[in-house]
Amino acid sequence: MKATDLLEQQHRKVEDVFDKLKNSKSNASALLEELANDLSAHMAIEQNIFYPAVREVDSDTVEESLEEHSMAEIALKRLLRTPVTDPSFEAKLTTLEELIEHHVEEEEEELFPEVEEKLGADKLDTLGRQMEKAFEQAKAEGFNALVPQGLSQTSADESRKIASQMKAPTPNGAVAQRR
Numbered sequence: 001m002k003a004t005d006l007l008e009q010q011h012r013k014v015e016d017v018f019d020k021l022k023n024s025k026s027n028a029s030a031l032l033e034e035l036a037n038d039l040s041a042h043m044a045i046e047q048n049i050f051y052p053a054v055r056e057v058d059s060d061t062v063e064e065s066l067e068e069h070s071m072a073e074i075a076l077k078r079l080l081r082t083p084v085t086d087p088s089f090e091a092k093l094t095t096l097e098e099l100i101e102h103h104v105e106e107e108e109e110e111l112f113p114e115v116e117e118k119l120g121a122d123k124l125d126t127l128g129r130q131m132e133k134a135f136e137q138a139k140a141e142g143f144n145a146l147v148p149q150g151l152s153q154t155s156a157d158e159s160r161k162i163a164s165q166m167k168a169p170t171p172n173g174a175v176a177q178r179r
């Protein structure tokens, strides 16, 4: 499957979980866990595979996307530590949903069309296969393993750091490897 199609499919899945959460609170804790695992695994494969592969197509949108992931992750953490019965639960859920909606719209309407044009079907297929596997692995690890503790650091910050370490030239001009 093309990388962009895979990501769009995952966007629809996340939207579906949001709808379920808004419509019924009876199964909220299981749905919140599903949302956290889906979202963090989706963000992980974008941050670690998709964005680095497409950065040169539109580096401004990729940078903005990483920042939006950070904001969404913090909003998600705040939601997860809020009991469903808390008066602010609904507001936190809506705020997270709006952040994601805006971000998904930018990806699907700005970034993906550019990427599809520049990368071509074969490259997108190969990337898609790699991302599909990585998503299953990330999802099995789960939210708590994928995101840092606390609110000061996000997984997007960590992905940025790893990407810049991989690019940093060593004294003899070779490219540093990720440990």
Ligand SMILES: [Fe+2]
Pocket: 043, 046, 065, 069, 103, 107
């Ligand atoms: Fe994203």
Ligand SMILES: [Fe+2]
Pocket: 007, 011, 042, 046, 104, 107
């Ligand atoms: Fe996405």
